[in-house]
Every structure is written in structure tokens, then in C-alpha cells.
Amino acid sequence: MDKPATPARQALFFTRRQAWQRVAWLTGLALASASPLHAATMDPAVLPRVQAATFEVVIPKPEKDPITYEKPLPLDQLPYQERTDKYHSVGTAFAIGENRYVTAGHVLALGIDSLMGEPAVRDAAGHVYAIDKITRYSLHEDFVEFTLKDPPKVAPLAVNTQPEMNQVVYAVGNALGTGIVIRDGLYTSQTPEDQDGRWKWLRFSAAASPGNSGGPLLDKDGKVIGVVVMKSPDENLNFALPIDLVLKAPANLGDIDVRETYQLDAIEDKHTGTFKAQFPLPKSFADFSATYQKLHNADVDQKLHDLLTEQAGTMFPNGPGSNRLLHSTSTLDPFPTLLHRDSNGEWVIARAGAGKAPLPHNGYLARAMVGQQVMFHLRKPDDVSSKQLFGDSKIFMDLVLKAAPLQRRVGSEPVKITSLGQPSLQRDFTDNYQRRWQIREWPMAYDNGLIIAFLLPVPDGYAAMLRITNNRTEHEDMSDMKQLANYVYVSYSGTLGQWKEFLANSSLLPSVLSDIAIHFDYGDAFKYQSSRLGFAYTPSLQKIDAESQLVLGMSYFQDRGKTVWDVSRVDVKSNVENAEHVSLSRHVAPSDDLDDGFRNSWGKIVNRTHPDDGVPYSENDMTYIGTVGGTQANASSKPAVLYTAFYGVDGPRPDDTMKGKLNLLMEKLQVNEH
Structure with a gap:
């Protein structure tokens, strides 16, 4: 305020x-x-x-x-x-x-x-x-x-x-x-x-x-x-x-x-x-x-x-300024940032140049200032389980302080704070899109300060939003952050091992994941099934183990007249480092007010032109092959939603090999919305 x-x-x-x-x-x-x-x-x-x-x-x-x-x-x-x-x-x-x-x-x-x-x-x-x-x-x-x-x-x-x-x-x-x-x-x-x-x-x-x-x-x-x-x-x-x-x-x-x-x-x-x-x-x-x-x-x-009443007609997802974002596929970015209305009235994803600091056992902390809050992505160390992290907020803040030192200056000497102890307040909050946040507060009594943290559990740790304030302004900061939670843009990313732990914390999952079944047996099979899309594959397509990387690209889009926060892209890599991956993306027919760029992209998908024509191609030392999944699309059918399916691998590969990989992906692809 x-x-x-x-x-x-x-x-x-x-x-x-x-x-x-x-x-x-x-x-x-x-x-x-x-x-x-x-x-x-x-x-x-x-x-x-x-x-x-x-x-x-x-x-x-x-x-x-x-x-x-x-x-x-x-x-x-x-x-x-x-x-x-x-x-x-x-x-x-x-x-x-x-x-x-x-x-x-x-x-x-x-x-x-x-x-x-x-x-x-x-x-x-x-x-x-x-x-x-x-x-x-x-x-x-x-x-x-x-x-x-x-x-x-x-x-x-x-x-x-x-x-x-x-x-x-x-x-x-x-x-x-x-x-x-x-x-x-x-x-x-x-x-x-x-x-x-x-x-x-x-x-x-x-x-x-x-x-x-x-x-x-x-x-x-x-x-x-x-x-x-x-x-x-x-x-x-x-x-x-x-x-x-x-x-x-x-x-x-x-x-x-x-x-x-x-x-x-x-x-x-x-x-x-x-x-x-x-x-x-x-x-x-x-x-x-x-x-x-x-x-x-x-x-x-x-x-x-x-303020919200005055702006109701143009607050996301309302008004024409929202359409570009509502017709865009996920960026797959696991770093949380905010949706923001720019000077032209268009809703965009706020830029966040995150700095990254390492933590032991493959962990790291990425952070950036977005408006009045610090946005964090904590990739938890491998020796900390999801249950431990989500159940003990002292662990979260101790890790943050290790990667982003907070200091108390005494005279001319700064002294690092290694722990703020247990939070003084712990409560849960569900935003408009049924994402379940953990709200935590830590007092800094020596300077009458207060840290308010909104923690969103994700497969590899936390996406978080923090403010530094004091008790007197706690209510207004809390009110702000509850509203801003509805504008947080983030995707869910982690290894299959991390996903397995994460999905076990059912009370902390966003409601959208209750409608999605993710099953995998290492070395045997991977299966993804939702009301919108289903696909499955075996190691004959690509390796499936605990280090395989699954990213659910989340975005906001219209569904039967209601704006939802749901999966618009699924990427699965054979592991974090390997470039081999499969990708399935949701695309929406553009509204009349959108520019030609949207219509041209949609036309290529409808007509199955490059790169969705099932013909392998090379780009940036990678070989790709892609097509349009589900019902056969053409200009006369005027579909509202289409999905594209891609397979990519590093280095040059024979055309027959690439076509065989694409066939394996398409064998069990099921598109349930059109």
C-alpha cells in the first residue's frame, strides 16, 4: 500500500x-x-x-x-x-x-x-x-x-x-x-x-x-x-x-x-x-x-x-488484454514469477532475472525481486525428503539462509544469521486456482521486523514468495500476498524420484493434480492420464528411471467459459542432463482479436505443416520429429483445441529411427478434448 x-x-x-x-x-x-x-x-x-x-x-x-x-x-x-x-x-x-x-x-x-x-x-x-x-x-x-x-x-x-x-x-x-x-x-x-x-x-x-x-x-x-x-x-x-x-x-x-x-x-x-x-x-x-x-x-x-472493483473488467483473466496469455502455451519455467499488466494493457509474465546459489547435495536456491516481494525457487538437497521439507518450515528457512545469507550488523561487523528458528505463525491458504500454499512468518524482534513467506510445494522443493515487513503492516502485506498468489506463474518440475515423493503429500497438491494420474515403473513403463490427454511409453522410446525429468508446463486458459490453471504442456526427459525428451503441447484456436502471429501458428498446426508434418529436422545440434495428435485436423473442421507431439534427441539421427520413435509415442496417445 x-x-x-x-x-x-x-x-x-x-x-x-x-x-x-x-x-x-x-x-x-x-x-x-x-x-x-x-x-x-x-x-x-x-x-x-x-x-x-x-x-x-x-x-x-x-x-x-x-x-x-x-x-x-x-x-x-x-x-x-x-x-x-x-x-x-x-x-x-x-x-x-x-x-x-x-x-x-x-x-x-x-x-x-x-x-x-x-x-x-x-x-x-x-x-x-x-x-x-x-x-x-x-x-x-x-x-x-x-x-x-x-x-x-x-x-x-x-x-x-x-x-x-x-x-x-x-x-x-x-x-x-x-x-x-x-x-x-x-x-x-x-x-x-x-x-x-x-x-x-x-x-x-x-x-x-x-x-x-x-x-x-x-x-x-x-x-x-x-x-x-x-x-x-x-x-x-x-x-x-x-x-x-x-x-x-x-x-x-x-x-x-x-x-x-x-x-x-x-x-x-x-x-x-x-x-x-x-x-x-x-x-x-x-x-x-x-x-x-x-x-x-x-x-x-x-x-x-x-481497487479490484474498479479494475474488475480488465483484471486477469478479464478483458481483451488477457487473451494473448490465455492462448499461450507454458514456458515450462519452474521459477515462480507474477503475471503483470503492462502499460499497453496486456497481461504478460513479469521478467525475473533470478540469481542462483548452490546448496549441498545437488540443491540450489534461485531468487529474484519481483515487485515488493522476493520470489524463490528452492531445489531441495537430495538428503532432505519432501515430507521433511513440507513438514518442518525451519528446514526451509535454514536452507534459504544458507544460500542467501541474512546478516545482522553489530557496530561495524555483519554477523550471519544461520537460523530464525520455528515460524511464529503457520497456516494454509488455497488460492482461486486451488493451489495450496503454506503461509509462514518469522519474527525479527531485535529490529521489529517480520518475514512473511507464502510457500508452494512443488516436486523438487518449493516455489515461494516472501516479503520483509513488520507486525504493524502485517495485515496489508498478507492481504496483498493472498491476492498476488492468484497471479503467480510457475510450472512443476522434478525427477521421477522427486515426483514420487511429492505425489505422496496428497493434502498439499493443487486440485488439478487430483484429476491427473502419473504412473511409472523404473525400467518398465511411464503413463500420464488426464481428462484432456493420455499417453504412455516404454524404455524402447527412452529411458525411464528415478533421474528421468518430468515437467508439467502449467498455464492459464479458458475451459467451458471458465479460466483454469492447468497443464498445457508435458515434457519428459530421459534424465536431467540428457537432451532426449518427449513433449506434448496443447494449442488453442486464436480469438478474432489476436494478431496474425497466433493465426499463422495455428494454421500450421491445423494443416500439419513443418514442424508438425512428421518429417525429421535438425535444429541447434538436435534432431526433432513432430506431428499433430488426436483427431485428424483440417481447415474445414475448425477444431478449438489441438495437441502436438514431439520427440527430440541430441545429434544427427537416421530418418527411419526418428519416425520409429514418433510411432512409439503416438501408439498410446489419447486426446480427449477437441
Whole structure:
């Protein structure tokens, strides 16, 4: 879900969602450089009052870490304060009345559904105070007011709701987690907030660093004029919310009113809508968090629904943009990728330049970034059975980490993570095409991160789709991925030995395989039978053993007015390395709107011209022979579906030998649809 480019939102996602990604599994992010610190020149008489009324916002560090590392974490590389602190310092808050405290809304939002715990405030002496109640909140204006349990006795900061332009101001805040500092600059200008100009941000030149969010912006007399919400990314002109807006906000009310956009990776179109709600306060932080999360999740669901409704006429498989794909034979690619609607409105298979890393015992991991998710194809090692892999998701993630190392940086040293342990969530999901996915989640509590994995069992291991996120956005990522599962393009490939294990896991098989019978006896016979197609052969055609390779080329096509995901091509090789193979492909009569390329290809099949004429030919050091199977086809019969059958082998072969091979393949070929 895309977020609006408001200062508050940029600050929120910079602080946490992107913070998880800085572990740089696939890409890396870096904190923007802080501006040089300015020397504070505040009246010494005012300084103690300001320091006493300003607090760090902290979140507890996880007490237990289930993650396994390649070696003990070199925590001695961290600064003493950081490694001994039981809390993460994430922002700033300040006292504005008797037991009334204010911070930026996005600072406390870090604790919503957090893996770490509830936020609290800490004073300069190190005393930590728990939040009691949330009393005011605005997502749009990006502030929150709250009370504390057993609050300290401090004099609240005075306020100035009519600050003068071009006067000295002081930004007070938790600079880079090193405690409260004060830096000077000028109140330079105002700028309308991005959504609809409902108010104007204060712009100021005092330096601000990550952690300053939620701190007070003071005038020359030490009075609060605003709440610091964002550091400018390009220049040292930063943003503060006028304090007048906080004071005038309705008491005991949570207000949400922001415009957001939703996009699904399968299409470029976006849905823009308003996340708008109000709820009563005060609430404990736990209740506030649960209320906000429930409203947010409902809004996400509604925006996704609205987007799909708006695009219903052209979402695959609907609309003319789907026809080319619905009339195409499988690519046989076992690497999973997504269907995507291009700028011309045509549905295509998204390109995925997968990188491959080896695993022991003939295993490997191929991965590529497709949209917001990492797509994986795990070819399991030979010493791991399908039952073990599908039954223990720790094995899957351990293999992924072995081939695609994930690192936790401690100080200047990256340390490999060797295991995330057992997933914290395990559930099953069936997509619109009756493919059965295993959904798994692994928490990364040390950085409030979360890995969501959609695992699709395939004969040689897993086809998988992963996202890196956090608990707060888990629902929207999960909703996205459930939708995207319907657009995953993948074929099923494996050795006959792998297929034998895979087919034994009946509860994990896609429903299409329940209508297909695959039987084989090594050294004796191979048989494939479905409601569409049947064929069989013996070793006189080609070798049949555990290392023979079977690929079911899957694709989307129309069947009696309904789009199905089914087999459109079957390839069987004598083994993985040998080029000898048989291939049977399904072809569909083109619709009138398709271009001449489809009609020409179909015409050649109907009229049994080259390469479907039963005459051997050579191509790329291979010898092939092919024909059209089933009912005799001709131009007048106007068939809707035809199958071609091919035999290929490496090197030159006599014509009689090739024709004999083709006859063996055709002897038991049965085409059941026309």
C-alpha cells in the first residue's frame, strides 16, 4: 500500500519499516547524514526547565532472541551506552501540562502491535515512566497526547501560539539516540501540509536528527511553538506542527483523516481513498494500539476491495488484454514469477532475472525481486525428503539462509544469521486456482521486523514468495500476498524420484493434480492420464528411471467459459542432463482479436505443416520429429483445441529411427478434448 508523501509519513516509514530492511538481505538503506550541530545559546536560566520537561521516548529491547548466529554477537563493538541500555531510544516527548505529554504520532506508532513492547518515556536521570492513557491523537496532524503512570513532578513548558517569523528557535530532542540536546536556528517560513493545505507547517533551520521527532520547537524565550515531526531530506529546513493545533484538538478523541493510495503489484493502477475514522479516548496504550490496528486493517481491506472493483473488467483473466496469455502455451519455467499488466494493457509474465546459489547435495536456491516481494525457487538437497521439507518450515528457512545469507550488523561487523528458528505463525491458504500454499512468518524482534513467506510445494522443493515487513503492516502485506498468489506463474518440475515423493503429500497438491494420474515403473513403463490427454511409453522410446525429468508446463486458459490453471504442456526427459525428451503441447484456436502471429501458428498446426508434418529436422545440434495428435485436423473442421507431439534427441539421427520413435509415442496417445 503506497503512503502519502507527507512529512509525518516519511518520518514514520523511514524510522521503522525501512529500518528492518537495512539488514540488506537484498537491498540496503542508510540513514541520512545529520547536519552539523549548532551551539545552543538559550538563556541559562531557562535551560534547566527545558531539560527537565523533555524526555526520550523509548521501547524495550527484546529479552529473548530465538535467532541463531554463526558466532556470538560482538556486542563489545557497540558504544557502552547502547549495549548496556535495556531500551531503544526512538524519539522525543515533552510536558505541556500537569501530567500531559506530547510527541509526534509516528513516534508512538512504532509501538503499535510491536514485537518489542509498549513505548515509554525516560528522563535525563534514566528513570522510565510507563504510559497510562492516550488522551488526544491525530494521524493527519501527526501528534499524540498522553498521561503517565506515577508521573514525575516537572514544570510543563510554556507555549507561544503566535511565533514571529525569522526569529531564533531551538530544536530540542533526542539526537541519534544519545540523549536530549538543544540546537539553534531560525523560524524561516510556513508551508501548507501536502494533503489539502488544512494548516501550515513551521519550517526551521535548527538541525534535526533521527530521534528528534516529537520534541519541542522553542522560541527564543523557551516557549513551545511546535512539535518537531520531520527532517528535510534535501536541505536543512525542517518541519514542525504548530503547537496551537495540538491545544485546539478535541479532548478525548482519536482522529484519523489521511488520503492514501493502494496498489497491487500486478497492475500499475492505484486506488486513492481517505482513511477516515474517529474513536473515543482515553485508552490504555494496548487498547489504543488494538483500536488503531483494527481500523487500519479494515481500511486496507476496503481499499483493496475498491481497487479490484474498479479494475474488475480488465483484471486477469478479464478483458481483451488477457487473451494473448490465455492462448499461450507454458514456458515450462519452474521459477515462480507474477503475471503483470503492462502499460499497453496486456497481461504478460513479469521478467525475473533470478540469481542462483548452490546448496549441498545437488540443491540450489534461485531468487529474484519481483515487485515488493522476493520470489524463490528452492531445489531441495537430495538428503532432505519432501515430507521433511513440507513438514518442518525451519528446514526451509535454514536452507534459504544458507544460500542467501541474512546478516545482522553489530557496530561495524555483519554477523550471519544461520537460523530464525520455528515460524511464529503457520497456516494454509488455497488460492482461486486451488493451489495450496503454506503461509509462514518469522519474527525479527531485535529490529521489529517480520518475514512473511507464502510457500508452494512443488516436486523438487518449493516455489515461494516472501516479503520483509513488520507486525504493524502485517495485515496489508498478507492481504496483498493472498491476492498476488492468484497471479503467480510457475510450472512443476522434478525427477521421477522427486515426483514420487511429492505425489505422496496428497493434502498439499493443487486440485488439478487430483484429476491427473502419473504412473511409472523404473525400467518398465511411464503413463500420464488426464481428462484432456493420455499417453504412455516404454524404455524402447527412452529411458525411464528415478533421474528421468518430468515437467508439467502449467498455464492459464479458458475451459467451458471458465479460466483454469492447468497443464498445457508435458515434457519428459530421459534424465536431467540428457537432451532426449518427449513433449506434448496443447494449442488453442486464436480469438478474432489476436494478431496474425497466433493465426499463422495455428494454421500450421491445423494443416500439419513443418514442424508438425512428421518429417525429421535438425535444429541447434538436435534432431526433432513432430506431428499433430488426436483427431485428424483440417481447415474445414475448425477444431478449438489441438495437441502436438514431439520427440527430440541430441545429434544427427537416421530418418527411419526418428519416425520409429514418433510411432512409439503416438501408439498410446489419447486426446480427449477437441
